[in-house]
Amino acid sequence: MDIFIKLSQFLLSLSLLIILHELGHFIPAKLFKTRVEKFYLFFDVKYSLLKKKIGETEYGIGWLPLGGYVKISGMIDESMDKEQMALPPKPWEFRSKPAWQRLIIMLGGVTVNFILAFIIYIGMAYAYGDTFVKNEDIKDGYLIENPAMLKAGFQTGDKIIAIDGKTVENFDNDMNMNIVMAKTVVIERNGTQKTIQIPNDFVDQLSKHEKGLLASVRMPxxxxxxxxxxxxxxxxxxxxxxxxxxxxxxxxxxxxxxxxxxxxxxxxxxxxxxxxxxxxxxxxxxxxxxxxxxxNLGMASLEKLGYYKISTKNYSLLESIPVGIEKGKDQLIGYGKQLKMIFNPETKAYKQVGGFKAIFDIFPSTWSWEVFWSITALLSIMLGVMNLLPIPALDGGHVMFLLYEIISGRKPSDKFLENAQMVGFVLLITLLLFANGNDIYKAIVGR
The missing domain is CATH 2.30.42.10 (PDZ domain)
Known part of the structure; x- marks a missing residue:
């Protein structure tokens, strides 16, 4: 039953993100009178699970759950339809449209991803509000058990004051993620403040031990x-x-x-x-x-016993808007920092890149709409950022060539775009194999 609940959340979240991302391409394409031949959830390699043609577009569900796509006429994409590209351009084709229209079509998917994430965070602020423990109310410091934290110089009883110069106001899971990506953390120990330098390979050290909170509230x-x-x-x-x-x-x-x-x-x-x-x-x-x-007594019982004071804050719909936007902005910046760490060999964070199993594992085995929407919002940001990478075959690759065309006034040749698409496709397959290979490796060695 637990695996069914996790799988249901995983597929629902993935399907929602894929459909809305592809709608982001589909809608502007239609607005600019560009023909869309296919709209698919998952890939239909050789055959489809379901398909139905409505007007000029075939809508369907493929059998390979690695993403989804819209096939736009006259566009060099993963379909590599060279026969169509060999014919003279038609007015309804992507290649016949002005560069600015093509740019809007290509940016539509990631735009929807970012808007979706911000809408979810706004909705969560309105529906759930915030429940937290103020950092000032944690009198006896945090529980530090992770060996990587201890090796870095933290101790149980340390009170975390600031992370990379930013004062810690509340204890929440974001604080732990901020520690992972930090360069310096200021702590208070026995009334004296001390700055701890986070080692470059901190992420790699963390991966060698069981996952969990790096710093947590101390329990009776x-x-x-x-x-x-x-x-x-x-x-x-x-x-x-x-x-x-x-x-x-x-x-x-x-x-x-x-x-x-x-x-x-x-x-x-x-x-x-x-x-x-x-x-x-x-x-x-x-x-x-x-x-x-x-x-585990739970935070309500701990408050009753006098250990911690639980703070709650509810928001009106109007108040939820800036709160949700701020949350989305923080998550976007945070994910950007994670990518920077992954591409920095010194951090060895690339070892922790995961594939579909890693995404599957972050969903809980019990159903919680609050957790589901929180994960979906984060995945939407991740999908948007990843698609913006300037890699041919991704939206960012198309955007890169379109910006070159707009600035220089010269359009790259179809042959160049075909070759770039092939290079990008090989690179994507390599990254996909690496990420999912990491999942397999971790499953075998138990890390």
Missing amino acids: FAVGKLTEDSPNTNLQQKDVILSLNGQQTKYFDEAQVVLEQNKLKTIPAKILRDQKEMTVNVKVDKDGKLGVYPS
């Missing part, structure tokens, strides 16, 4: 289920351990240290049960464990 030791052989049957679910052996253990990481120091001992533990404090004796095993599974 709340008891979940007992293990089958637990020696501490006097503990109950939702008990919160306040101290061990007379030492305050406000957070789980502090409790771990005390337990490690008291292996194979019976020690007193002060616990909070049903809003009442009591003391019980607990047995620590040889591994420094109590024989219990920790429980």
Whole structure:
């Protein structure tokens, strides 16, 4: 069932993005009276799953889910229809239209991608608002467990003050992504500020360890289920351990240290049960464990216990517009930084480039419209940016040649465009194989 939910979200998001992207080409083509021969979701190599011709356009669904396309008459694209291009230009063909019209048609897809992302972020701001913990309300710093973070110089209890000179106002997942792409992070440790330089190969170091938040809020030791052989049957679910052996253990990481120091001992533990404090004796095993599974209390319970103050902010429709635009702008800039890292060999970030499995894996195994729309908006930005790369066979390649034509007044020959298309196609296939090969490699080695 979990795999079905993930697959459903993956296909729905992908289909939505592809159809709207191709509509971005289709609509201006029609407005400029350019004939569109095909409009396909997925590729119809040799045959189609579904197809129907309406007017001059054949609409269909292909069997190969690697994207989609519109086939515009008189355009050198992935169809490589040389027979059509050998004939004299017709008035309804792409090549017969003024350069500025062709430029608008080619930019239509990425324009829709960016507009879609901003609309989604505006809608999410209106529908869900923001829920966060203010950075100023995190009194005892963050939990730092990732080995790459520890190696870079972070410690549990560090309070993150600024990332690349920008003050951190709230704790959210964006903060972790900003750390990944940062050059410097200012932290406060024991009342003193310190600047940590993020190593160039930080992304590569992170990939060698299990994924998760780099910095997270510190949690209390709340008891979940007992293990089958637990020696501490006097503990109950939702008990919160306040101290061990007379030492305050406000957070789980502090409790771990005390337990490690008291292996194979019976020690007193002060616990909070049903809003009442009591003391019980607990047995620590040889591994420094109590024989219990920790429980995640949730932010609402943590606020009730006085650990954190949860801040919420709701927006009217008008207020949602600048909030959504700002969110979209931040994501766009962030993805641009990620691409820059990927193309910089020193960062080794290219090792983390993923294909369809990587995209599939970011969808959760439970259905959440909030998460679905958040991922779809990010993927829309990624699709728009990737298509703008100046690679022949991508929209950006066509735009590059059209800009050259507009500026110079000279149109590249059809033969040149055909050769460029072939080079771009080979390059795209190579990138596709590399990205999906990375997925396979990670699946084999478990990273």
